[in-house]
Amino acid sequence: MLEEFANREYEHGFVTDVEQESFPPGLDEDVVRAISAKKNEPEWLTQWRLEAFRHWQTMSEPDWPKVEYDPIDYQAISYFAAPKKKIASLDEIDPEILKTYKKLGIPLDEQKALAGVAVDAVFDSVSVATTYKEKLADVGIIFCSFSEAVQDHPDLVRKYLGSVVPYPDNFFAALNAAVFSDGSFVYIPKGVRCPMELSTYFRINASNTGQFERTLIVADEGAVVSYLEGCTAPQRDENQLHAAVVELVALDNAQIKYSTVQNWYPGDKETGAGGIFNFVTKRGICGKNAKISWTQVETGSAITWKYPSVILKGDDSVGEFYSVALTAGRQQADTGTKMVHLGKHTHSTIISKGISAGRGQNTYRGLVKVAKRAENARNFSQCDSMLIGSDCGAHTFPTIEIHNSSAQMEHEATTSKIGEDQIFYCNQRGLSTEDAVSMIVNGFCKEVFKELPMEFAVEAQKLLGVSLEGSVG
Amino acid sequence: MLEINNLHVSIEGKEILKGIDLSVKAGEVHAIMGPNGSGKSTLASVLAGREEYDVTAGEIRFFENDLLDMDAEIRAREGLFLAFQYPMEIPGVGNTYFLRAALNAIREHKGESQLDAFDFLQVVREKMKLVQLDESLLKRAVNEGFSGGEKKRNEIFHMAVLEPRLAILDETDSGLDIDALRIVSEGVNSLRSPDRAFVVITHYQRLLDHIVPDFVHVLKDGQIIRSGGRELALELESQGYERLEPETSQAS
Numbered sequence: 118m119l120e121e122f123a124n125r126e127y128e129h130g131f132v133t134d135v136e137q138e139s140f141p142p143g144l145d146e147d148v149v150r151a152i153s154a155k156k157n158e159p160e161w162l163t164q165w166r167l168e169a170f171r172h173w174q175t176m177s178e179p180d181w182p183k184v185e186y187d188p189i190d191y192q193a194i195s196y197f198a199a200p201k202k203k204i205a206s207l208d209e210i211d212p213e214i215l216k217t218y219k220k221l222g223i224p225l226d227e228q229k230a231l232a233g234v235a236v237d238a239v240f241d242s243v244s245v246a247t248t249y250k251e252k253l254a255d256v257g258i259i260f261c262s263f264s265e266a267v268q269d270h271p272d273l274v275r276k277y278l279g280s281v282v283p284y285p286d287n288f289f290a291a292l293n294a295a296v297f298s299d300g301s302f303v304y305i306p307k308g309v310r311c312p313m314e315l316s317t318y319f320r321i322n323a324s325n326t327g328q329f330e331r332t333l334i335v336a337d338e339g340a341v342v343s344y345l346e347g348c349t350a351p352q353r354d355e356n357q358l359h360a361a362v363v364e365l366v367a368l369d370n371a372q373i374k375y376s377t378v379q380n381w382y383p384g385d386k387e388t389g390a391g392g393i394f395n396f397v398t399k400r401g402i403c404g405k406n407a408k409i410s411w412t413q414v415e416t417g418s419a420i421t422w423k424y425p426s427v428i429l430k431g432d433d434s435v436g437e438f439y440s441v442a443l444t445a446g447r448q449q450a451d452t453g454t455k456m457v458h459l460g461k462h463t464h465s466t467i468i469s470k471g472i473s474a475g476r477g478q479n480t481y482r483g484l485v486k487v488a489k490r491a492e493n494a495r496n497f498s499q500c501d502s503m504l505i506g507s508d509c510g511a512h513t514f515p516t517i518e519i520h521n522s523s524a525q526m527e528h529e530a531t532t533s534k535i536g537e538d539q540i541f542y543c544n545q546r547g548l549s550t551e552d553a554v555s556m557i558v559n560g561f562c563k564e565v566f567k568e569l570p571m572e573f574a575v576e577a578q579k580l581l582g583v584s585l586e587g588s589v590g
Numbered sequence: 591m592l593e594i595n596n597l598h599v600s601i602e603g604k605e606i607l608k609g610i611d612l613s614v615k616a617g618e619v620h621a622i623m624g625p626n627g628s629g630k631s632t633l634a635s636v637l638a639g640r641e642e643y644d645v646t647a648g649e650i651r652f653f654e655n656d657l658l659d660m661d662a663e664i665r666a667r668e669g670l671f672l673a674f675q676y677p678m679e680i681p682g683v684g685n686t687y688f689l690r691a692a693l694n695a696i697r698e699h700k701g702e703s704q705l706d707a708f709d710f711l712q713v714v715r716e717k718m719k720l721v722q723l724d725e726s727l728l729k730r731a732v733n734e735g736f737s738g739g740e741k742k743r744n745e746i747f748h749m750a751v752l753e754p755r756l757a758i759l760d761e762t763d764s765g766l767d768i769d770a771l772r773i774v775s776e777g778v779n780s781l782r783s784p785d786r787a788f789v790v791i792t793h794y795q796r797l798l799d800h801i802v803p804d805f806v807h808v809l810k811d812g813q814i815i816r817s818g819g820r821e822l823a824l825e826l827e828s829q830g831y832e833r834l835e836p837e838t839s840q841a842s
Contacts, residue, residue, distance in 0.1 A: 537642075542678035544662035545638050545671075546692035546748065547699070556691065560682025560731065 139198040144191055146170060149295050152197050156264050159271060162278075169284035169294030176288045182451035183480045183512055184420050186394065189358060196296045196329075253311070259304040260315055263331050266302035273304055277335050281364040281402045281428070289360040289396040289422075297331040297362070305340035305371075314570055316345040330361040336371035338404070343374040345573055358394045359418075365401030365409055369431060372408045373401060376569055378577055380584075381417035386475070389447030392419020399423065403460075405431035411454065412439040412568045414577040416584040419448060424482065426455035429463035429491075436465040439565040441577070443558075443584055444477025444509070453483035453514075458494035458524070467498040470562050473509035474585055480512040487524040494524045502532040503561050505554070505585070533561075555582040591616050591787055592637075592657075592756055597648035599629075599636050606632045608812035609648070614756070617784040621798055621823060622791045624809035625831040630791045631675060633809070634760040637789075638672040639665050652756070666692075667699035669755030673745040673762050680732040685744065686714060688732045689751055696752060717750040721777040739770040746777040757781070758789045763797040775800030795827040 140148060149170045153163040178189070253260050259270060266274050284294035305311055336342050359381070367373045384392025395418035401409035411425035427436030438454035456465035471479040479502065487494045502511035513530055535557055543553030559566070559578050566574045592614040599607035606629045614620055624630050636643050637650070639662030650657040657665060680688065690710045697704060705713070714728065721743045733741050742762055749757055759778070763771055778788070778801050790801055798806070798820070806822040807814045810831065816822060 536678075539678045539680060541638075541640060541662060542674065542680070543688075543692075545666050545674075546688070546752070547663055547666040547695040548692055549663055549695070552691065552695070556683050556688070557680055560680055563682035 139195050142193050142195045144170075144194070144196055144296065148196055152296055152298070155197065156267070158267055161275060162267060165279070165284070166295050166297075169291050170296075172285050173288065173291035173295055176285075176291055178288050179422075182422050182482075183478065183514075184422065184449040184451050186420055186449075189394070191292075194358060197298060253313075256309050256312065257306040258309060258311055259302065261302055263297070263300040263302050263333070266333075270302070270304070273335065274302065274333070277333055277364065277366055279364075281366060281400050282362050282398050287398060290362050290398040293329045293331060293360050293362045293398070297329040300331040300333075300361070302332070303334040303342065303344065305336045305342045307337040308339040309337075310340070311342040314343050314345055316347070328357070328359050328361075330359075330363075332361070332363040333366075334364070334373060334375070335366045336368060336373050336407075338368045339370040340368075341372045343570060344376070345570060346375070346377045347380070347573070347576070359396065361397045361399075363397070363399040363425075365399075367401060367403050367407035367409050367434075369404035370406045371404065372410075374410045374412070375399075375401075375425070376573055377411075377413040377415070378569075378573055378580065379413065379415045379417050379421075380580055382419075383417050383446055383448045383584075384419035386446040389419050392448070393417065394419060395421045395423065397421075397423040399425035400428065400455075401426070401436075402428040403431050403434035403436065403463075405460070406433045407431055408435040408437070410435075410437040410439070410568070412437075412565065413441070413452075414562075414565070414569070414573075414580065415440070415442040415450060415452060416580050418450075421448075421450040421452055423450075423452045424454055426457070427465065428457045428459065429465065429494075430459045431463075432460040433462045434460055435463070437568075438465075438467045438469070439568045440469045441472070441562045441565045441581070442470070442479055442481075443472040443474070443581060444479045445474040445584055447476055449478045449480075451480040451482055453481045455484040455486070456496060458485075458487040458491040458496070461490070461492040461494075463491060463494050465494075465496045467496070467500070468564050469498075469500045470565055471500070471502045471511050472505065472558055472561065472581075473502070473511050474505035476508045478510045478512070480514065482514045482516075484516045484518070485526065486518045487521050489520045491521050492523050494521065496524075496526050498526075498528045499564075500528075500530045501561070502530075503558065504532065504534045505558075551582075554585055558582075558585060591653055592789075593651040595649050597633075597636070597650065598646045599632060600644045600646050601632070601642060605646070606643075606812055607636070610809075610812075610814060612807065612814070614787045614789060616755075616787055617782075618805065619782065619788040619790060619801065619803045621801075621803035621806045622789060622809055622814075623793070623795070623806060623823060623826060626793065628809045628831075629812045630793075630809055631760055634672060634675075634758050634789075634791055637665075637758055638662060638670065663695070664699075666752075666754075667696045669696075671749050671752060671754030671757045673742075673749060673757065673759045675761040675764060677733050677736075677741045677745055679734045679736075681734050683732050684728075685730060685732050686710070686728045689714070689748060692748075693752060713751060718747060720750050720780050721746045722773050723747050738765040739767065742766055742774055743770065743777070746774055750777065750781060753786075755785065756787050756789070758791065760791050761793065762790070763792055763794060771797065772800060795823040798823045 146167060149166050153166055282290050284291045303315060334344060365373050365375060381393035381395060384390055403409055409427045415421055425438060429436050436456050442450045442452050444450045454467055467483060469481050471481055473479040481500045485496045500513050504511055511532055515528060517526055539557055540550055540553045558581055566577055569577055594610050594612040597607055597610040622630055645658055694704045723743055727740060727744060733744060736744060762774060790803060803820055806818055806820060808816040
């Protein structure tokens with residue numbers, strides 16, 4: 118019964134026909150310089166990129182994640198693509214691009230009217246529109262594309278860029294530092310509570326174009342901000358590399374909540390061909406009594422390699438990680454978090470829900486580290502896996518490193534299988550198998566969904582249902 | 591409403607039911623009794639539409655339909671309800687949410703309007719009295735952490751809300767203490783009506799002290815060896831299944 122499910126085309130698999138200005142494939146110092154020049158960057162940033170590039174050349178791709186893919190030819194990727202027209206306002210946006218957003222269900226012109234969500238839409242590498250900017254500026258909040266921030270707020274960028282994820286951190290972070298195209302920049306001034314959820318929709322569009330987003334969010338002392346990131350991508354035949362870096366800085370008493378719904382093209386159901394490679398470095402650092410909360414719903418991409426982490430540097434700081442990762446078809450995910458307790462009385466919570474269907478492989482990899490001076494650190498970890506069908510896999514690699522005996526650690530882990538029995542029970546009450554699976558999976562993820570902002574929670578539930586259709590086996 | 595003719599059922603090549611005939615009319619309560627392994631639960635599962643069983647011969651009519659042609663959810667929407675011997679837990683899915691989705695699936699099938707959360711709550715408040723269901727069980731996830739008795743009561747509560755035309759109770763009395771048994775039975779009795787039929791599957795006759803059947807059938811080794819009225823259950827109680835033999839001589 119479970120094997121019979123209608124196949125469904127990837128909903129967002131379409132290509133927008135906009136003239137692209139692209140670099141030819143290949144990567145060397147000239148390309149790095151050219152990207153920097155194209156964006157009219159100051160010399161210090163060009164130099165930073167070059168240092169990162171030189172360092173990257175000495176590194177090798179990590180081979181420890183539990184994922185398999187053919188080697189990536191970094192010289193076959195084009196490192197810059199931008200829509201040709203310069204855009205000043207929404208009215209000037211290429212109608213083709215607007216149409217793309219409409220298909221994705223994010224009509225920008227309507228978004229403006231939607232309550233409380235400001236959108237910084239990223240179309241390929243260049244931000245095409247930023248809304249609500251004026252309103253935010255009134256309270257001193259800076260919310261703009263990374264490129265703009267480099268031009269308009271160079272001191273802030275220089276102070277915090279690479280402060281949480283330095284370029285030598287890992288292979289993909291170094292690559293990103295060298296060639297990052299654009300992304301978002303947020304600064305919330307001291308004591309300001311951001312009056313709305315900030316939101317960015319990423320989208321990969323040009324064929325063969327790696328996308329290297331860079332996001333930097335700084336919440337000054339006592340500031341509070343909630344940031345939403347949502348992604349979909351059109352269908353392509355060749356794998357597309359996405360190596361983003363997100364840095365969060367929560368100064369003393371600040372709070373940052375970062376929510377992601379990721380729905381990139383997962384690749385062909387049978388072969389895995391054409392899906393996105395999502396190799397992301399996300400990390401935040403907490404000052405005293407600060408809090409950083411990561412919530413992610415990862416349903417897309419052929420390969421996900423992602424560990425949103427928190428460095429609990431300040432005393433009494435709090436780190437949270439709530440994750441739902443779904444792998445269906447041939448998808449592979451190796452995801453988890455690192456909670457590094459440096460300050461005293463620091464707390465962290467990890468709730469991870471992995472769902473594997475089809476021939477999906479789902480790995481939780483986590484590290485909880487308590488440093489020597491981190492008195493009274495506490496961690497609660499819960500890692501649950503759900504298997505749908507018998508050809509998928511779930512793996513858990515939790516690591517705990519304790520250097521202070523006052524630490525309190527709790528770890529719970531479960532693995533369950535959606536059984537024919539559960540589905541039959543639902544069927545017997547009149548529910549279709551499709552609804553039953555969706556209901557059971559959503560129930561499994563409830564603890565994470567309740568952490569999502571309302572509008573995202575609804576979207577995430579739908580996304581899980583759609584992602585499982587045709588892959589329940 | 592239910593006509594079973596010469597039903598033969600196997601699982602993994604082993605024949606479990608060997609030619610069952612049963613006719614159930616609206617308003618009737620039939621008890622099916624039998625020792626462990628006689629095929630009682632197999633019969634319930636086949637009626638409800640579990641797929642791992644092979645029906646090798648025979649037919650089942652449910653009203654004007656061929657029951658064996660229908661998927662399990664369609665049978666449910668057509669008004670066939672099974673109270674499970676072992677109700678499943680569905681973590682994270684609220685009991686009320688689940689039941690409203692089920693009721694609305696059935697209503698949609700019948701061309702009726704969907705009940706919103708408010709209207710549904712009215713239905714729930716009324717029905718939960720029938721089985722003295724504690725309000726906290728509504729808010730909790732379906733059967734999660736319920737005691738054995740709570741699970742059985744919840745099954746009868748589901749039945750009360752979904753209002754089936756044919757209800758099959760599979761060993762609903764197993765694991766119940768005497769008070770719970772009484773509550774569950776009263777719930778069932780209050781749902782008896784001229785339009786509704788019950789098939790009560792049980793190992794013990796004690797349930798039939800509370801839910802008084804119109805007909806009793808004894809299932810042994812995959813066949814109904816005796817059928818009779820309520821008194822047959824009492825006979826079984828005194829004699830046990832072992833000594834009961836097919837009624838070859840007294841067949842009419």
